Amino acid sequence: MPSVATNGTNGTNGTKGLPDFQFFNIIDGKRRTSKDHHQVTDPRTEEPLWDAPIASTKDLDDAVEAANRAFKTWKNSTTAERQKAVHDVANVILENVDILTEAQMKETGKSRPMSRFDVERAAWHFEYYRTVALEDELQYEDDTIRIIATHAPIGVLGAISPWNFPLILSTVKVVSALATGNCVIIKPSPFTPYSLLKFCELAQSVLPPGVFQALNGGADLGEQMTLHAGIHHISFTGTIAVGQRILRNCAGTLKKVILELAGNNACIVCDDVDLDKVVPQVATGALFHAGQVCVASKRLYIHESIYDRFLERLIEESKKFAVDDDESVSFGPLSNKANYDRAVGIVEDCKRNGYKIVTGGEVKPREKGFWIPPTIVVRPPEDALVVREEQFAPIVPVMSWAEEDDVIARANIDNAGLGASVYTPDLDRAQKIARQLESGTVWINQFERPHHAGFFGGWKLSGFGGELGKQGLLHYCHTQSLQIAK
Template sequence: MASQINATEFPGNIINNQFVPTPKTRHSINPSTGEPLYEVPYSTQEDVDAAVKHARTAFKSWSKVPFQERSRLLLAYADALSAQRSPLEKLLVQEQGKPLELAKTEFDMSIDWLRKFATMEVKDEVLDENEERTVIQTFSPIGVCCGIVPWNWPVLLGLAKVGPALITGNTVIIKPSPFTPYCDLKLGEIGMSIFPPGVFQVLSGGDDLGPMLTEHPDIDKIAFTGSSATGKLVMQSCAKTLKRLTLELGGNDPAIVCEDVDIDAIVPKITTLAFLNSGQICMLIKRVYIHEKIYDKFRDAMVAFAKSIKTGDGFEPDVVVGPIQNSMQFEKVKDMYSEIGKRSWKQALEGQVFKDSKGYFISPAIIDNPPEDSRIVVEEPFGPIVPLLKWSDEDDVIERANHGKSGLGASVWSKDLDRAERLARCLSAGSVWINSHFDVAPNVPFGGHKWSGIGSEFGMAGLKLCCNSTSLWKWKNVM
């Protein structure tokens, strides 16, 4: 069992199961208060080289550890994390800003996912067999994997990279976002007492750390979650050494609401899935297309429910919308809100920037049927603002929903499941839901179409992307 952690001390990077301090440190900001948080390491090229060297050394033995033992250690890690989750949940609220109940949900999911990954063994597959030969597809671990983690779900999206890498026999280095380094460093600290040295390491740093990792010749795969713009830079950087990579990038998810829905039943879910985590989730509902026959009634019901949503510090009771996570994103969201007056968008619900607060608070806004080419429709705001749009023709709404470069998620809402599935199959997105949105599971592949990503995470498809595929031809007759 891991020793009890101190959630306020960060003595160094986690390299080869040791704390390795750095000459320089940095800190992030509590987005609810604007106050500085704790000092954390600022990695140098020497730190990166040391971590990669230890990861490559550890890979030689870790890749040969039987699946059952890797599974046992991953389950032990999940248990250790569960035993220490309470202070980490509070730390997550401090660094990310999300409400405490949502932080608890993130830890629930993370621990459950680790336990599920521990059961998922990538096995050989017989592709063809006859009297003369057998053709087998085998899957061997790639080597040293690196997970680059975003600031919106730093625990879940960190461990969702750790679990698949380790269970398939790879070693892994995690790079947290500079905005949310704290929980990920503690995840690595807990792992020190579970995994062999060099198997699971964490490096904290600034904006220069990412390129050090993506360009490193001895890292074999990058798994990146973040914006499409940054994803292009990551892909460009990885190309220098022909690294394998998985990209999970931004989305602009449409929800198509048909005229036969039970408005009172679905409005709470759709509204919550537009404003959860202050809209800072790539696969939340970003555009709501409502059939014109029910548009006014649906809009009014959504506004009424949204007015009951509380905005505030994540430690306050009943808060649903916390702060925008960082000043850079805060300015982007404020810029989107400034478009309301410039473009004369009609507000069904007026959002407010909390100007008297030191935190980055903005309350939800609902835009009433703006033009289809508006920024609020075309761009992903990544904040608590959502447009409602009318539709009447199925072919037209499908074309509008599919328009643009994003293709992460989409949903259709209707009592007629056959109709809903017919529409859903026309949507270009990596995940499509019927009468729901933002459902994810460790055994279900997740990825995007178009500029929303390359490859898949989670599921057997995601685990196989942590492996090299070999076609093994076995001829039975001796020449």
């Protein structure tokens, strides 16, 4: 967690050049300060940002009490009432797009265009569930019985959010909870608390008190949420190790759990692709947001017959992801010092082992900021650190393959169950390969981006349960079977 300053201020640090924002924990519809605060570092400048209040154990207990009180009413709201609420929240996001863009831009290091796109995408999630809901389903009927499946909300959701896309990935959890009649307490990553705290504060204008609350803190607060008997459901996006700990914690109270974990995703490029079209797509899949995307192409497998030509074009394409372009819509610094140090360690490991780096490889191309340029590593072995572990940085290992069975086996490692991509104009061949990949989502002839209408969940070490689409709502509900005698 970033360093803590216990200065007792009301959420503004007076740092020159920053908008005069204040940030609060949101409990029972009200803003709450704290005697303890921390400041996040701007990834572009390494300068401190605003004070963010740190929630106490009492704050958590108060929020849980308020959520359970609100749930008694909210769970009985109609589908129409919930859909109006999510539409109203979407409008709140769009009406405050400049504020949310600024806060997220500063905390993540994203450019203004990239941050604004994220804010607008967050609103799309709410608009999608304005028209999508779970209905009662007739499961079986004969002369003696009629069986109906209905879907009841679980209760209070504890949502623990990541730092790479604070608003996009968090709003998936929030809207899924609200649309199904649950209440939600969200904990932002301590690296990116600002946009979520501000979003929750703004949303209070259109939601009943206690239905949506926000508490800022570090791993200790997340641990308390997973163990709290008054929280009935956890949704977490983050690392495998933390996800496993959460699953163990939740076993004590048999909480429902959704985990989206690491995705060391494979990208398979076949020998029949159009390089002019495919290389830019693959480069975007690997380097967008400096590789800090859960489903980014982390391992490239290029057919050996086109490997050299593909690599040459990929090197040129990577130069378009400039580290000195503050208005880039696709690239930026690494979002925090911890991830930067981890990425530097991967680059250093490649150099120590003599792996061929054909572009990039430098660190600190700027005097300030957590920048690493696009770095391409040629044919490292499968047991190399840069291959076996998710880089979450613009460091791209590029391997070759000849036989489909071989590349599929290499793709299907245990920490690669979140996403994958396949490029070939032969759609029968593409689906044949895709259906053999042990991954929750496979993108065919496109770079990897989750779609709000498509179910999204990891397999194996990459996750547990899932979200998005109509099917994702099932993971926020109990299914009740009504068996009616005739």
